[in-house]
Amino acid sequence: MARTRSGVALIGVAIACSLSLAAPGEAQEPRLQGRVPEPTRSAINVILDNAHAAGLPTEPLVDRALEGVAKGADPDRILAAVRRLSGELHSAFDALGPRSSAAEIVAGASAIRAGARAEDLAYLRELRADQPLTVATATLADLVAVGVPTDTAVAAVIALAEEADDAQYIAFRRNVERDIALGASPVTALGVRLEAAADFANRSLPQRPRPRKP
Numbered sequence: 001m002a003r004t005r006s007g008v009a010l011i012g013v014a015i016a017c018s019l020s021l022a023a024p025g026e027a028q029e030p031r032l033q034g035r036v037p038e039p040t041r042s043a044i045n046v047i048l049d050n051a052h053a054a055g056l057p058t059e060p061l062v063d064r065a066l067e068g069v070a071k072g073a074d075p076d077r078i079l080a081a082v083r084r085l086s087g088e089l090h091s092a093f094d095a096l097g098p099r100s101s102a103a104e105i106v107a108g109a110s111a112i113r114a115g116a117r118a119e120d121l122a123y124l125r126e127l128r129a130d131q132p133l134t135v136a137t138a139t140l141a142d143l144v145a146v147g148v149p150t151d152t153a154v155a156a157v158i159a160l161a162e163e164a165d166d167a168q169y170i171a172f173r174r175n176v177e178r179d180i181a182l183g184a185s186p187v188t189a190l191g192v193r194l195e196a197a198a199d200f201a202n203r204s205l206p207q208r209p210r211p212r213k214p
Contacts, residue, residue: 029062036065040075047086056089057102060109088112095121096133103134110141115150120158127161135166139173146177147186156190160197172197 029048032041044065048058064085068078092108093100095118100108108121116137124133136157143153160172172193179189 029058029065031062032065035069036078037075040079043079044082047082051086051089054090054093055098056086056093057105060089060106061085085109085113091118092121094118096125101132101134104132104137107134107137107141111137114141114144114153116140116154120154124158124161127158132166135169136161136164139169142173143176143186143190146180148176148190149187152187152190156194159194164197168197 029045032044036044044061048061051058051061061082065078065082068081073081088109089105091112092105096104096108111121112118121133121137124136128136140153140157143156144150148156156172157169160169164172175193175196176186176189179192180186184192
């Protein structure tokens with residue numbers, strides 16, 4: 001289960017990293033023509049226009065619509081899914097700030113869909129003001145995907161925020177998933193790996209010399 005669902009957010013973010021924000025006039029998506037009924041396509045185009053005007057990446061919205069088409073979903077469900085993702089992208093953008101990259105916004109939207117609050121993302125941005133948040137927020141979504149309760153996953157990602165780099169976040173997620181695959185509960189696996197990360201951080205800190213006794 002963990003292997004099939006692990007890395008969900010990171011895979012999506014890897015795709016988003018190659019995307020730039022839509023250029024003016026590209027929001028009217030021709031790939032939807034003939035694949036969804038005209039009223040639905042027009043409504044989706046309005047969502048794309050609004051997303052583009054707000055500075056959001058529009059390709060994930062098109063992908064969501066095409067995914068619904070591929071699965072044979074009815075037009076109302078496709079439109080609802082695109083609207084929901086649009087709201088998540090807006091929330092992530094508002095929380096992470098106007099300087100956020102497309103990949104950060106997409107990862108933030110995944111975290112919000114997993115149950116994180118906009119305030120959580122804003123706090124994470126505060127803690128890692130000079131570092132990209134793509135991997136950190138994707139880690140949050142992936143932890144929830146393997147069964148870690150949302151509040152616990154949020155707390156763990158925030159606890160690591162000031163010390164962990166992207167590679168350490170990825171290793172942390174993989175270790176939690178490995179422990180779950182070996183039979184540990186999601187909460188137990190996460191707790192063990194958090195303790196290990198804290199011990200490593202403490203060992204890595206320079207030791208202050210002890211004052212000499214008079």
